[in-house]
Amino acid sequence: MKKNILLIGGEGYIGSVTALYLLSKGYKVTSYDNLIFNNNHSVLSKKYNQNFKFIFGDLQNQKLLKKVIIENNIKVIVLLAGLVGDPITKKYPKYSKIINDYLVSKTINLVKKIKLDNFIFVSTCSNYGLITDDVIADENFYLKPLSLYAKSKVRAEKTILKSTSNKFYRPTILRFATAFGISPRMRFDLTVNEFTREMFLNKKIDVYDPDTWRPYCHVLDFARAIQKVFESDISKTTFEVFNVGNSINNATKRMIIDLIKSKIDDSKANYLRNSNDKRNYRVDFSKIEKKLSFQTKYSIEYGIDEILNFLKDGFFDKKLVNKNEYGNYFLK
Numbered sequence: 001m002k003k004n005i006l007l008i009g010g011e012g013y014i015g016s017v018t019a020l021y022l023l024s025k026g027y028k029v030t031s032y033d034n035l036i037f038n039n040n041h042s043v044l045s046k047k048y049n050q051n052f053k054f055i056f057g058d059l060q061n062q063k064l065l066k067k068v069i070i071e072n073n074i075k076v077i078v079l080l081a082g083l084v085g086d087p088i089t090k091k092y093p094k095y096s097k098i099i100n101d102y103l104v105s106k107t108i109n110l111v112k113k114i115k116l117d118n119f120i121f122v123s124t125c126s127n128y129g130l131i132t133d134d135v136i137a138d139e140n141f142y143l144k145p146l147s148l149y150a151k152s153k154v155r156a157e158k159t160i161l162k163s164t165s166n167k168f169y170r171p172t173i174l175r176f177a178t179a180f181g182i183s184p185r186m187r188f189d190l191t192v193n194e195f196t197r198e199m200f201l202n203k204k205i206d207v208y209d210p211d212t213w214r215p216y217c218h219v220l221d222f223a224r225a226i227q228k229v230f231e232s233d234i235s236k237t238t239f240e241v242f243n244v245g246n247s248i249n250n251a252t253k254r255m256i257i258d259l260i261k262s263k264i265d266d267s268k269a270n271y272l273r274n275s276n277d278k279r280n281y282r283v284d285f286s287k288i289e290k291k292l293s294f295q296t297k298y299s300i301e302y303g304i305d306e307i308l309n310f311l312k313d314g315f316f317d318k319k320l321v322n323k324n325e326y327g328n329y330f331l332k
């Protein structure tokens with residue numbers, strides 16, 4: 001029988017794609033989320049009422065969370081929940097501290113006492129911060145988080161890697177690249193998605209620091225990586241940290257813009273300097289490839305085409321005017 005998977009933060013941009021993906025592979029999925037944005041959770045509930053369960057719950061309610069884990073015979077927990085991204089944590093520093101530090105750490109300590117097959121914590125390549133162009137960061141690279149968001153992730157990673165006497169505590173940390181692609185809970189505040197939408201709608205865009213590097217990864221590849229971790233032998237994953245992405249998807253903003261421009265007639269970009277976001281990093285993804293035989297499937301160009309097709313089909317029409325519904329801009 002397939003395992004029961006708990007996605008904490010399962011209604012988010014990455015969580016909802018992961019839920020759909022795991023359901024399509026025959027897993028039972030429980031999603032625990034307090035819907036801090038206008039998440040579209042009904043999509044999943046209606047489609048998969050047999051194997052999918054949505055629990056409206058806050059990380060704050062640890063009693064409920066524990067009950068959900070036990071009553072649903074959960075074998076794998078994936079912790080995705082949080083206040084996600086530099087801008088929103090900067091805007092709500094108090095909530096950032098409460099959710100990303102206090103509640104995440106409480107949840108990690110709860111997980112440390114439970115018998116599970118796997119605990120997967122979703123972290124970020126933003127932890128590498130600002131590094132020079134001639135270096136590519138692997139998992140042992142010095143962490144230099146610049147934002148409140150990444151600083152909390154680094155603290156959480158440290159808490160996770162502290163051992164316990166529970167031999168069923170089997171944590172894996174996944175440092176995700178910046179995501180792109182279509183999700184039931186769409187985010188247009190992420191670089192590839194945002195640039196594609198802006199250029200599709202307005203044909204021109206302001207781009208700050210076009211030559212800064214970042215790694216990108218399609219949301220579906222994150223879902224595949226999560227599955228890969230809990231289907232692998234625990235000796236390969238326990239207390240391990242993996243970057244998730246692909247070196248061919250390390251790109252500058254200019255490279256992304258050039259790709260989009262090649263698909264939209266007469267589109268233009270206005271290049272500017274000195275944004276507040278100083279991040280610049282390229283990342284090495286060979287560990288997950290070698291150790292878990294994991295390869296991503298989707299290129300940045302695939303993601304751009306996918307978004308353009310959705311936009312052309314009018315999929316987001318109704319709410320395109322209300323940008324705030326499609327990203328981590330404001331809390332509900």
Ligand SMILES: NC(=O)c1ccc[n+]([C@@H]2O[C@H](COP(=O)([O-])OP(=O)(O)OC[C@H]3O[C@@H](n4cnc5c(N)ncnc54)[C@H](O)[C@@H]3O)[C@@H](O)[C@H]2O)c1
Pocket residue numbers: 008009010011012013014015032033034035036037039057058059060079080081082083084085099103122123124125175176177178179180185187190328
């Ligand atoms: N999107 C990216 O580019 C990216 C890149 C690297 C890492 N990550 C990580 O992946 C994970 C998911 O990111 P995302 O893009 O899907 O973000 P998201 O904001 O779309 O999803 C986060 C989810 O967590 C839920 N949540 C927040 N606080 C909660 C609480 N107190 N209790 C219960 N649920 C709560 C929200 O309602 C939301 O559904 C995060 O941990 C993020 O740090 C994302």
